[in-house]
Amino acid sequence: MSAVMNAGGKGAGWLEDRLGNAPWLRRQINKVFPDHWSFMLGEIALYSFIVILLTGVYLTLWFNPSMTEVVYDGSYAPLKGVKMSESFASTLHISFDVRGGLLIRQIHHMAALFFVAAIALHLLRVFFTGAFRKPREMNWVIGCVLFVLAIAAGFSGYSLPDDLLSGTGLRITQGIIQATPVVGTWMSFLIFDGEFPGLAFLPRLYSVHILLIPGLILALVTAHLLMVWYQKHTQFPGPGRTNDNVVGYPFMPIYMAKAGGFFFVVFGTIVALSGLVQINPVWAYGPYMPDQVTAGSQPDWYVGFLDGALRLMPNWEISALGVTLSINVFFPAMILAPALLTVLALYPWIERFATRDNREHHLLDRPRNVPVRTAIGAATVAFYIVLMIGGGNDVIAYNFDLSINTMIRILQVSLFVVPVVTFIVTKRIALSLQRRDRDLLLHGRETGRILRLPSGEFLEIHEPVDEETRAKIMAKADIEPLALPEAVDEHGVANPEAKKGRRRAKVSGFFYKDNVPLPTEEELAAARHHLEHELDEAVEAGSKAAKEIAGQQSH
Template identity: 60%
Template sequence: MSASTSSRPADALRDGDSKHAAPTSKAAQKVGGVAGWIDDRTGAAGGVNYLLKKVFPDHWSFMLGEIAMYSMIVCLLSGVFLTFWFVPSAGEVVYHGSFAPLQGVKMSEAYQSTLDISFDIRGGLVIRQIHHWAALMFTVAVSAHMFRVFFTGAFRKPRELNWVIGCILSMLAIVEGFAGYSLPDDLLSGTGLRAAEGFMQSAPVVGSYLAYLVFDGPFPGEAIIPRLYSVHVLLLPAILIGLFTAHIVLVAVQKHTQFPGPGKTNDNVVGYPVMPVYAAKAGGFFFIVFGVISLMAALIQINPIWGYGPYDPSPVTAGSQPDWYMGFADGALRITPNWLEFTALGYTVSLNIALGALGLIPVFYGVAIAYPFVEGWIKGDKGEHHLLDRPRNVPVRTALGVAALTYYFIFMFAAGNDIIAIKLGMSINDITHFFQATLFFLPMLMFWITKRICLSLQRHDRDLVLHGRESGTIIRTADGKFFERHEDLDPYTRWPLVQQDPVHPIQLESGVDANGVARKGARKERLRAKLSNFYFRDAVNPVTPAELAAAHVGPGHEAIDAEPPTHEIEPDKVDGRMGIDAVHDDSHEFGSSTH
């Protein structure tokens, strides 16, 4: 519009519009180009600035989730590459590619195209191996991340919702992995699908219908490969990305948890801002994860489908196993006793299959999802928690987690019973019986051991706080006694050992009200008190300043052990050496005042 047309009536409407204020600072002018253009249209500057200044705490274990996230991104990237060459079809072809040992063999198009990716497309093998290794690393890192979140209590309020999302993500990751593993239609994955068909058939009442719906008729049919393909590249990735986005947004909104430490409180987060430190660290870590996966793909062969041969229902290979993340379900099947199958009223109930194949995964994740709510209820804990628990400070939770993992790993190792048998020269029957037996005692044993270890570590912490570090300096007292001088911990070192809240089991209130009438919910309360007692009756609480002061007046550090305050202090035993390492001037006075 030129100035000459400004006399038109409509232009008068714009007369009052102010011109854009020119950016004031030089830097703002410089960045102003593209960013300004975008901000003009989105007003994003404020929000993005907020995100850039967000603070993230540093700890290696916080990177486990990032390994999972980045492996997933690598999977998505390499997966897109693979879709350009992979043909999701069970159509029969005769192979004439460059892999000699399969020349002239009949196979499906899916298998043929996977061979082509591996042998005829330049760099195709490296992309395929990146994809598979990234998938394994994804599931490995998701599990490790889950362990970290569990054992540090990061699932507590307000993060229960994110724990639930994470559990669903983990479960979907397993299904996604299994779908991808089945796509190449090789002998091993086909055997896996065959077993999956058997799992479906074992579902009570609807089993055979379920199998026929999924496979569009009898096994194997031609439908399963294209169907798994759309589930693997479309349906599950969409859900995964959606849930994963929610997972990350919640982390940003709730801010990251942090380990207790000096300067770290439940109301702050101490770390480094996104711009520039975390942009470089987290951004760089993506390249590290991708780089390590590339190296693995370069040097370690994974899933050599050309070796397995094309799928045929009649052959099978020794050592038929699923990928590791399906191992626990497969292992459960191996050690389930066969008497769980029976007929009732002429109908066959195959609990020997249904329990392990259909029940285990939902039960496992169901328990995991429910845990934060159960623990919150037992503790009657309504507060927000942003400081992580040191695993030793919650012995029962840590021990329960270890017991659950023991179950998980028994099942998982049972899936490798044939490999263990041949590698260790043992009988597969003995190994199977051994795993069956361990189910009944090992988790309990591990619970007990873990709890004991946690309690001793806590006592050790108390001991350290109360008695300090051994300095190596030997002191001779006036009456000729020798002792080693202990140095008090400095406040920064001491703080992580004493910061946690003391805990006590909930006291059971009377089940009846003042009139002797049973109160509503009394039974629930009784259960809760029982559970609370189970969780906290052995609690070792942190040293209080009073206890530390008392420790300083104790004779030769023996009067007070690491136990919580059951000690007696006799003022007359206070001797001259007390002055050496006591920092609290009022300790003597305190020691007297308690008696």
């Protein structure tokens, strides 16, 4: 051991002579990372990405992304003698003739599902806790771009084997491209080197999938992590945790061990699952033929919402002046989804418009404490889920024996109604939770122990909240809605900013006017006094429970 340490020390010394990195190194070793289970979601995304890169390199050793037709002659008997593309044939080769090839393919696909899911959940965590606020807006935008890239990576990946399912997905994509106003036909011809399917597309998609997208993801992930590292991680409120400190574990050894260990846990889980669960059995779908289709074809889950948007859109198309505008295809695929993602990426600035808040925020919000943000998030999730259900409407209709037409009509209405209802309900729940918090601070926890006093009065013993809960609740920042600006100043001159100010005040009121304020110092003191008095009374009356509680209090 000591020999290794000596060698390591020598190496480090050699480097330090040349880089002068000792102070930097010391700070990194001692860097403190806060702990919370929800912080692991981003880690899962990172680790699945590493697994994807690793297995992806293996797959490139055998995969051949060519659309040239060959006659299959591998060991999967049902498809022997069938004409198919090289792409599909080499996928079968990996799955049936390369030892462990199927496992690598399955790990790659499974890790991709983990990757997108973890990013989506991580994004929700960051949104609902307000971790995107200053100074982390840039990282929020990078995260949103990574989400889009992850979907693109997944889609481009599962389109490569050229099986019947993925080929159908590509056909739909081509139809969408072709529906672009003015340039759609040419765009499609450029992308496919002529008509669909052509021979050029899969090799092109391959370089996008193995070079362009992963390169971008790698660059952005690096920037994302560097920024997290540099700005230090946010933390949840708790005793001793403030906006000016970071409470957690030093990088070495604890964070390093936990994060490093967790990489192996994620990797191992994906590998074991890939051994047990069959994922994307392309041989069962068969090779792609542009005149064949399987019923109930479903994309991977993260493309479902786009497919749902296509399904729920009314069939509006304008043909006039010698041209055709396919709103039915163009709007859901090329307007709605990008608009949704753009608004998501710009959300930090939308909220800042209402708060005009320029402080740095390192303490996370509890979702209840920002009811309108939480409600907006929940409504957006509801919108997304309705679209996603739309993407699987045929499977649902079939399994539950519903009319597909009724189902689509219901979903079309739901797309507008459900988010509104979700918004209202979520906001109400958040406000109720705020009231409960306030109540807890003022009246303590109900112990359920009822005491009858000598005077005949009944009394429930209340226990003051513990320090941890109190710290959590008290960390809430009460934000006052911005006041309406004066229309004229004291000299009677019209305020040129009045109109903008009124708009701002309106948005701000929408966000913050229903806030349930934390109790004031006086209210807290009065409540404490009342609680103590009550406890005293109970102790005098001989309550054991009250004595216990009072004893804990005096500690």
